[in-house]
Amino acid sequence: MAVNEKILGSELIDKVPGGGFVLAKTEDLFNWAKSSSLWPLTFGLACCAIEMMVTGGPHYDIDRFGSGVFRASPRQCDVMIISGTICVKMQDSIKRLYDQMPEPKYVIAMGNCAISGGIFYHDSYSVVKGAEAVGIPVDVFVAGCPPRPENLLHGIIKLQEKINSQKVKTA
Amino acid sequence: MDITTIIHSLQAKFPGIVVGASADQLIITKEVVKPVFEFLKNGPAAFTSLHSITAVDRKDTVEVVYHVHSFAHRVMLTVKVILGNDQLEVPSLTLLWGAADWLEREVFDLFGVRFEGHPDLRRILNPDSWTAHPLRKDFQMDGIVPRPVK
Ligand code: SF4
Numbered sequence: 001m002a003v004n005e006k007i008l009g010s011e012l013i014d015k016v017p018g019g020g021f022v023l024a025k026t027e028d029l030f031n032w033a034k035s036s037s038l039w040p041l042t043f044g045l046a047c048c049a050i051e052m053m054v055t056g057g058p059h060y061d062i063d064r065f066g067s068g069v070f071r072a073s074p075r076q077c078d079v080m081i082i083s084g085t086i087c088v089k090m091q092d093s094i095k096r097l098y099d100q101m102p103e104p105k106y107v108i109a110m111g112n113c114a115i116s117g118g119i120f121y122h123d124s125y126s127v128v129k130g131a132e133a134v135g136i137p138v139d140v141f142v143a144g145c146p147p148r149p150e151n152l153l154h155g156i157i158k159l160q161e162k163i164n165s166q167k168v169k170t171a
Numbered sequence: 172m173d174i175t176t177i178i179h180s181l182q183a184k185f186p187g188i189v190v191g192a193s194a195d196q197l198i199i200t201k202e203v204v205k206p207v208f209e210f211l212k213n214g215p216a217a218f219t220s221l222h223s224i225t226a227v228d229r230k231d232t233v234e235v236v237y238h239v240h241s242f243a244h245r246v247m248l249t250v251k252v253i254l255g256n257d258q259l260e261v262p263s264l265t266l267l268w269g270a271a272d273w274l275e276r277e278v279f280d281l282f283g284v285r286f287e288g289h290p291d292l293r294r295i296l297n298p299d300s301w302t303a304h305p306l307r308k309d310f311q312m313d314g315i316v317p318r319p320v321k
Contacts, residue, residue, distance in 0.1 A: 088315065088316060088317075089296075089297065116319075123312075125297075125310065125312045125315060126296075126297065129316065129317065129318045129319055133318050134317060
């Protein structure tokens, strides 16, 4: 097994000197696998979604972090990137999509709208004040209106760091 | 045909129409809404296109604002109907312009103006369960938009 020194989590795995095999804790191995293939849900709400699509394109290349596989079904997803404005009429659909995702699942709130309602915070009759107001727990907040693609990638890296420090639950 | 000729021909046919704040703006009463728009569309001015319907809440009155456009004469006309707060009803234009259907539903959704004769007057954007109309000045939004738990 070739372990590239630069890839994320590779410090969790030790090469046996001169040997053809490596040693690692299962916990680290599982976390490494989990964090290196974060499949997001194909799901965008407003202008931030455009920025998310750019992040998926060749210029910013989200595939470098293993997050390029945008799945069309919540059953196949690991991370929900809430990219945009949550409307009152939309909130139930978002909650249902989140509930349909299998564990382990993570949420990135991308943009000020998804964090708090953003520019629609005051005097809006239709915009929910952020993802946490609809009861979706957020792991990483990415600020900006909209955040630049680098910023979203930074959010994904932060989420990977969070996953790598998790304890694997055993029954 | 320029806008003043059109307005003069309209005023000759329907006395009581007044010119509003600018020369291309008319204020009509709701009794003549149907014949006026019929004349505008099928008459010589040929306002074949209904651009928009919206409304303005002036606290004691609500103005319904129509914009019609004539491709033949390249003019746009603004028509206003002023309604009292207690009788927010105006005849529907859906039989003249198909475009009026969703525009009237939007005005109903946001201002609560009822369009008599509309085939399907439901809310178009906001949740069907709402009873309030959010662009009215007396709208209270407490409890409608969820906030994070402190
Ligand atoms: S944060 Fe800004 S860019 Fe993102 S959805 Fe809201 S308004 Fe649009």
